[in-house]
Amino acid sequence: MNVGKALMEKLLEKAKAKGIKKLYLDSQIKAIGFYRKFGFHECSDILMMQEWIIFQ
Template identity: 45%
Template sequence: MSNPFTVSLISWHDGEPLLCAVREAVFMREQGVPEELEWDGQDEGCRHALALSLQGEAVGCGRLLPDGHIGRIAVLPEWRNRKVGTAIMEILLAEARARGLPQVAVDAQTQAVPFYHGFGFVERGDVFMDAGLPHIKMGLKL
């Protein structure tokens, strides 16, 4: 059976309203991340992954910074455990490889560490707080 969603790489310019909608729902409303921390001024220079339902609704997103940092992986609650996050990570990792990046990094929320382990990421350092949530740095050699 095919997935009930698609994932595409897009620019911030092309996807801003949809990307914002997912991130506001997940990070700001659900997790309580302050607006000034969520909008860090780096989105224009990133390559973004956007997951859309077959009806065209934004259901997940993520971004790859030029330095190989992957972040802002977000999936709407009703779409979790349906491989949306996996598809987002796969397309971002493929983009990083296509760019010839030697490695990628994430600042993982600690509850998401098993998700990143599934791609081969390993912890680097100790748990730290970011936006009031526990995180740990993780890396993956490509």
């Protein structure tokens, strides 16, 4: 199993158990597809200088 996938699944599991309904994270643009697979979507413009984006 991919380590990143395992970490994200554990994070989402713990958040759900605690009743957390919304998570925000920042990511490099090249990882957009990874986070979309878990249901996240972009909620900001791309920060051009750093090539980062914020997900919800």
